[in-house]
Amino acid sequence: MKIVVTGGTGTLGRHLVPLLRESGAGVTVLSRRGDIACDLLGDVPPIEADVVVHLAGGQKGDDVATRNLLAACRGVRHFVYISVIGADTVPLAWLRTKLASEEAVEASGIPFTILRAAQFHDLALTMVRGLAKLPIVPVPAMRLQPVDARDVAARLAGLALGRPAGRVTDLAGPADFDLRELVRGYLTVEGKRRLTVPIPLPGKAGKAYRSGLNLSLDGDRGARTWEEFLAGR
Numbered sequence: 001m002k003i004v005v006t007g008g009t010g011t012l013g014r015h016l017v018p019l020l021r022e023s024g025a026g027v028t029v030l031s032r033r034g035d036i037a038c039d040l041l042g043d044v045p046p047i048e049a050d051v052v053v054h055l056a057g058g059q060k061g062d063d064v065a066t067r068n069l070l071a072a073c074r075g076v077r078h079f080v081y082i083s084v085i086g087a088d089t090v091p092l093a094w095l096r097t098k099l100a101s102e103e104a105v106e107a108s109g110i111p112f113t114i115l116r117a118a119q120f121h122d123l124a125l126t127m128v129r130g131l132a133k134l135p136i137v138p139v140p141a142m143r144l145q146p147v148d149a150r151d152v153a154a155r156l157a158g159l160a161l162g163r164p165a166g167r168v169t170d171l172a173g174p175a176d177f178d179l180r181e182l183v184r185g186y187l188t189v190e191g192k193r194r195l196t197v198p199i200p201l202p203g204k205a206g207k208a209y210r211s212g213l214n215l216s217l218d219g220d221r222g223a224r225t226w227e228e229f230l231a232g233r
């Protein structure tokens with residue numbers, strides 16, 4: 001089986017690519033510095049593969065990148081896309097591009113699988129590390145369900161090696177946290193003392209987070225915990 005993984009050099013891709021290779025698949029990585037060196041926001045060469053797993057993404061332009069990639073697919077039997085829980089409920093520009101990407105995949109005519117995941121532990125760590133730099137830590141009032149990128153990679157590997165399944169059950173982490181709890185856990189592990197101060201998030205996105213619209217209520221749960229992730233760094 002020939003599989004092209006876009007974004008295979010990223011946080012998620014670095015876990016997924018070895019799993020796919022272990023299965024015996026021939027895996028080619030597409031990224032701006034990958035085996036196929038290509039910027040998906042520009043001209044994309046023809047992509048000939050049995051399966052495309054589309055992970056490449058950034059802060060802007062995911063919808064454009066996804067449409068460009070879909071248009072370049074030749075003979076692809078299965079297109080697997082990773083999206084984000086809340087893509088259809090939290091009004092943030094970045095999430096709108098994820099939803100538009102999902103819609104492009106669904107409309108492409110290529111048999112597909114779409115998995116929505118919660119924030120990866122790595123991203124949660126980047127957030128709390130940034131917040132904890134300040135002597136008094138302002139913490140947006142929001143709940144999160146961080147999931148380990150290795151659990152997402154394992155789920156995606158199974159999906160990529162299986163049949164197209166459409167939108168599958170969301171994957172969140174094993175526990176729900178206030179962001180403040182994540183910050184405190186990080187400060188404890190780092191041996192730091194800081195005062196944390198909750199701050200409300202403004203606007204429609206803030207309302208969506210306060211209402212928990214970024215959370216999965218009945219999705220699957222990963223196994224690896226935030227505490228294990230912090231301890232294992």
Ligand SMILES: NC(=O)c1ccc[n+]([C@@H]2O[C@H](COP(=O)([O-])OP(=O)(O)OC[C@H]3O[C@@H](n4cnc5c(N)ncnc54)[C@H](OP(=O)(O)O)[C@@H]3O)[C@@H](O)[C@H]2O)c1
Binds near residue numbers: 012040082120
């Ligand atoms: N991080 C999270 O918490 C989270 C949660 C749910 C879903 N997701 C989704 O999971 C996917 C992977 O996330 P990640 O955290 O692994 O991302 P990441 O670590 O930032 O990696 C992004 C990957 O995409 C490639 N890339 C970025 N822009 C590109 C472009 N214009 N053309 C070609 N390649 C490009 C990068 O490689 P080069 O720099 O070499 O191009 C890299 O391999 C994304 O679609 C993201 O939306 C992430």
